[in-house]
Amino acid sequence: MPLLGDRESRLLIDGKLVAGSGGTFATVNPATEEVLGVAADATPDDMDQAIGAARRAFDETDWSTNVELRVRGIRQLQQAMRDHAEELRELTISEVGAPRMLTSAAQLEGPISDLSFCADTAESYQWRTDLGIASPMGMKTRRTIAREAIGVVGAITPWNFPHQINLAKLGPALAAGNTIVLKPAPDTPWAAAVLGELIVEHTDIPAGVVNIVTSSDHGVGALLSRDPRVDMVSFTGSTNTGRAVMADGAATLKKVFLELGGKSAFLVLDDADLGGACSMAAFTASMHAGQGCAITTRLVVPRAKYDEAVEAAAGTMAGLKPGDPTNPGTICGPVISALQRDRIQGYLDSAIAEGGRFACGGGSPADRDKGFFIEPTVIAGLDNDAKVAREEIFGPVLTVIAHDGDDDAVRIANDSPYGLSGTVFSGDDARAQGIADRLRVGTVNVNGGVWYSADMPFGGYKQSGIGREMGLAGFEEYLETKAIATLA
Template structure:
């Protein structure tokens, strides 16, 4: 089949839930919209509580009664198969991601698709070499010799719940290490981007030897479905990416069964421009950074901290580069920024911008809705109060809040003045000075002078209310493993 026919087929396909190795079509569906046009892209199956119950039961059964949790070679083979399937169907997934997520084509060659596919290959390779046992040697106790060792084993059934902004990246960042560890999974896609997640489930069912029940994929608009996954006694691990407000509720709900909970939540990351920074380079980094996927990224630097005496000059420079951000049709290879995910999200972003201006911030550029679709122009607000809503709350749009500071200590205090601690950045002419500032900021990831920290082997996660635990890298695998310590008397 020609690639054009494959693309047409994937965009018109009727998606199904994957439960216990079988495709399931619930009687109810919900529309998935193309955010670049506002038109209905397709109908997605809308799972009810009964489907979530069936998915958990299947995952529990697969974990308890099959060899998945103990057969390392099977898991390696299946991860290799999934990697090949994703690679072979990448162009179909690319078109679906552009259409449903509103992701610009150029971004699918990075964090929206190509990089997440490599995560699967990474974990297949890691499983081949990562030690699942640790010998502690012998020790004497009460006149006898005792041999001690540690074995790592799968944590159990995982409920993986993802948001809309990077559906494949977020799904595979949970799914790949969980499967490598030997866990079984119920993956719940976001209501705004169900089709991409369901397409992943179909590839798993049709192109891998992953046993029935090991991976179950559902999408639902019902709040009760998510609540069931986070409280069900047969779920051992909850891995959630989304808002901090929802994360708090999940943590509280999961406490009744004392299950393991990993949370990758919100961020209000700060980019600090030092007084010896290259203003041109830093301004470009700030402008294009906040417009990546229309600002719909938890780790994006949405606060720009600048020396007070350079505030106006930097505002002019950043505004110039925001004006160079191309936005529009996400299918166009030249488009840098696509739409927001929905009209609801656009209204939220616009409301925060309006309130910031009413509170005294200066709208330097942007702050406009563009139709058709859910576009919002790249926006800079200057002289923002560091304690204001715009400086403290996650916007999730292409909106940069510029805040002046008096000296380095003041900049550090402002950067750390947040309930979040996910990421951050610093630009400065003196590398050691910039690094010293970076080490004072309480976040889980940090960029120095444009350095990239986001790779398959680098742990990602945050401090404070940005989450609990880490994804990717060896740390991401360890999140899904339990440690069992053994001791035996030496004859």
């Protein structure tokens, strides 16, 4: 049966695909503004049922202790996604506006492959550790450390890389033995809802273990943070919303994982290939219209080479015209919505108001009367105090900032409320590594290295979040630690 064959998705609650009590809401193609179809619109009552189902599945079944079942279910979901990869690819391009080329990487095929790490980790993980016998307080005692699932996980995800982020939460949470309620962004409900179809039709995952609740109302997702039946909330999104999630979770002192915003710096040292480095920075900032939290959007270059750097970056960016995401050669597709396009334009206007200039771009492309497109833009003439250098724009916008040597470059990079990612380019690997070691960020690309991988932890310092996703560290975010002492 084709995925979303009727162009209408359902909620997954307690093992059943059901309609939303609030009716439906439209999902829109951001490249054409055409309505693709509709998604189930959940209400607070639907979320209440989903949380209840997840609670029962955790408390009353053996899911949390049956490693073999969990591994089988994850591998079955992975195989089902592979079997439906072409349908998922077309859905992702149309609903997310993701360029086709990215669906061979982090927009689809990468996250599907990453599920293997989750299943493999569950199979090989040391769930119990024997610390041997000791005599604390004179009592001969055998000590054991047990790692156990936290319980019910509420996952709240954004629209920019929906498959990657949905599976980066579902995979490790399920592998660790938790049950889950997934609330995706209203902009990309289908990317989550199709998982419900695949789980019901192609896996042995028991009813209630996975619940998927799509809704046009952000407040429905906020219920996950407040409900005492939810033991942990795993949230990816803006820093402002992350604060609200953390505040709501404080009432029940539930664990909160937060992967938040970024304003990452791309540092070019004075011995680097300036043209090559600046071109790479421009390419990176334009990819998927700049809609990535870890994308480097501040290009920090030697002051003596500032004009040359701006020219190199603008030369590359001007050639990356916003295009049809169905075209295999498109790098920069649309942004997700008219609201996001207008928000980005507000930032571009602020750059001019503060005395900056556009070396290329600066607005919506004149040759497109449909779709939510923004020209890749290089901003020059501003320092690190400008609004476009301080705040996350989430668009194809690169601000070029001058530095006065290595120490100043590090100062500028670290002078940010965020600390998610960074890049260093130098002709000397040891020098670049030394700079990387001084950056207060969670991931660093040194001279073109790639940190994205299923076994590498991802997350940030400061206001970029709390905890790590992916890797062993990401798996262990979903575990509790129990100390057991037995009289020997």
